[in-house]
Amino acid sequence: MRSCEEPRWGWGRCDPSPILFLSLLSAAPFGLLGEETRQVSLVVIPSDVGPPENLLHIRAVGTNSTLHYVWSSLGPPAVLLVATNTPHSILSVNWSRLLSPEPDGGLMVLPKDSIQFSSALVFTRLFEFDSTNSSDTAAKPPGKPYPPYALADFSWNNITDSLDPAALNATFRGHPNHDPTRAFANGSLAFRVQAFSRSGRQAQPPRLLHTVDTCQLEVALTGVSPRGNRSLFGLEVATLGQGSDCPSLREQHSIDDEYAPAVFQLDQLVWGSLPSGFVQWRPVAFSQRQRSRESALPCQASPVYPTLAYLLPQSPIVRAFFGSQNNFCVFNLTFGASTGPGYWDQHYLSWSMLLGVGTPPVDALSPLVIGIMVVALGAPGLMLLAGGLFLLLGPKKYSEYQPIN
Helix, strand or coil, X not given: CCCCCCCCCCCCCCCCCCCCCCCEEEECCCCHHHCCEEEEEEEECCCCCCCCCCEEXXXXXXXXXXXXXXXECCCCCEEEEEEECCCCCEXXXXXXXXXXXXXXXXXXXXXXXXXXXXXXXXXXXXXXXXXXXXXXXXXXXXXXXXXCEEHHHEEECCHHHHCECCCCEEEEEEEECCCCCCCCCCCEEEEEEEECCCCECCCCCCCCCECCCEEEEEEEEECCCCCCCCEEEEEEEEEECECCECCEEEEEECCCCCCCCCCCEEEEEECCCCCCEEEEECCEEECCCCCCHHHEEEEEECCCEEECHHHCCCCHHHHHHHCCCCCEEEEEEEECCCCCCCCCCCCEEEEEEEEEECCCCCXXXXXXXXXXXXXXXHHHHHHHHHHHXXXXXXXXXXXXXXXXX
């Protein structure tokens, strides 16, 4: 058994029926196992044992492979990532077992021997800090911590009410079951899931480059009354390690900030096996719905560290798919700083990430930056060339001196 290591952040803890839906044919760059086109569908899996349960299935079918993203708000919000090497793999759900105290085997992707990669993310806690007396933007924690909100104790909306199969999106919206301070009386925490029928970028920042091999999550905290005058918020995210190793957190830097002004970095969480899963995000959040440079907040990520399963709230879908013996890892995200814009401006906070399997999308230089580089590098050369041609081909000036004969 691995040892439980303390994170560098002091506030972290070390403690059957397949269903198909309307599909959209789409094209994308080279992806997992050489796929260039996929049929992408999004559907809510209905429960056959009681009220509708919040289980959302994204299925992206290619010629030789299938990607499955299974989102759920049973327990803490969570998502499964599963990649198979067949276009015929299906999701099978046994609701009676999934909702039981021992959900092992209640959710499967079949055939099992077609699975090439699988992992999960679980969003376990919402943090809040009082940064009033904190002037160090790099401090961890970034202020005095309030008791965290356990997302396993939230009540969530019926996902069917927000489902838009044509636009390939749906929203989980929740609030605490027990809210003595009535902080969520006029607010909510939302997880908006978006699948894609083609590659591209969304209209608003952070404008992450997506393909049909990916889906996007936007986390939005709206209208919640903070417990301090200058509260900062954060998320605890748990994931499954591959073997005894945690996923690695990497940074990519660029000279181009056209898609996210003043942000020259892209963060990636990458699992080690191939084909691998990945999570991508820009280290920026926003304090206004109109996401602009003026409302941008820094997003800081802790190192990824191992933890013990019994210290985390159980996600039924993770337990159902992977069983009880797993190696969990955790990292934390905080949004904002004690100075500058913050949640306190409009009681709004949003942050986005991209989740995928295969080769992560890579930002190329934008046309604007390429044009600037061509002008900057080409102008001196053109001037030298023009000067040389002028000296070579220009009019000749002769001396007015007349020799004495």
